[in-house]
Amino acid sequence: SSGELFPVIYMHDGQNVFDNATSFAGEWRVDEILDSLYTYRGFSAIVVAIYNDEKERLNEYSPWKNDSLGFGGDGDRYVKFIVNTLKPFIDRHYRTLSGRENTAIMGSSMGGLISLYAALEYPDVFGNAAIFSPSIWFAPRLSIYLQKYKHKKFQRIYFLAGEKEGGNLVDDVNRSAELLRAAGFDDKCELKVKIVPDGRHAEWFWSREFGDAVRYMFNF
Numbered sequence: 001s002s003g004e005l006f007p008v009i010y011m012h013d014g015q016n017v018f019d020n021a022t023s024f025a026g027e028w029r030v031d032e033i034l035d036s037l038y039t040y041r042g043f044s045a046i047v048v049a050i051y052n053d054e055k056e057r058l059n060e061y062s063p064w065k066n067d068s069l070g071f072g073g074d075g076d077r078y079v080k081f082i083v084n085t086l087k088p089f090i091d092r093h094y095r096t097l098s099g100r101e102n103t104a105i106m107g108s109s110m111g112g113l114i115s116l117y118a119a120l121e122y123p124d125v126f127g128n129a130a131i132f133s134p135s136i137w138f139a140p141r142l143s144i145y146l147q148k149y150k151h152k153k154f155q156r157i158y159f160l161a162g163e164k165e166g167g168n169l170v171d172d173v174n175r176s177a178e179l180l181r182a183a184g185f186d187d188k189c190e191l192k193v194k195i196v197p198d199g200r201h202a203e204w205f206w207s208r209e210f211g212d213a214v215r216y217m218f219n220f
Contacts, residue, residue, distance in 0.1 A: 012111030014049030061110035106130035151184030162199015
């Protein structure tokens with residue numbers, strides 16, 4: 001019906017979400033996947049893809065500075081922009097379900113790192129988060145942040161990592177989930193950790209897993 005309202009998914013690296021022409025590493029095919037979720041599962045959502053230019057990406061996608069690289073530290077300002085400026089604009093101009101249980105944030109790599117931070121800092125805003133292949137290595141201070149964190153509100157948090165991603169990514173994801181369990185997140189209904197044997201740090205992997213993450217976050 002014309003009065004129907006929709007949940008909203010905020011995604012980082014917006015240039016990679018819909019269109020091969022604008023992406024630097026292939027696209028996620030989000031529009032095609034959402035079409036099929038609607039066709040087969042009756043689920044619709046508004047996706048807000050936040051464009052990011054490469055110059056500020058490392059600064060905006062980490063709330064903490066990486067001292068050895070000299071980047072990072074603007075993440076909190078970026079998340080505040082989403083919460084205080086972008087979301088109110090979207091809720092004013094589109095037919096959104098604006099409540100936290102219908103609002104998700106998701107991203108991959110550095111976008112995964114900032115999505116985790118956004119969800120934990122603003123549980124009143126984001127009831128759901130999908131953290132794909134997060135660049136936890138970039139932010140050693142994350143583990144200190146998680147150790148001090150206290151669970152505030154029910155949230156569905158979906159972690160994804162591929163065993164072929166290299167580095168300590170799988171270990172980092174498992175450790176972060178462990179710290180969230182210790183902080184009071186319920187393993188049965190609030191956390192899903194999916195480790196995929198063939199998964200690589202690549203758009204095709206994140207695209208393939210997108211539907212599963214959406215189904216988990218919105219519980220259908």
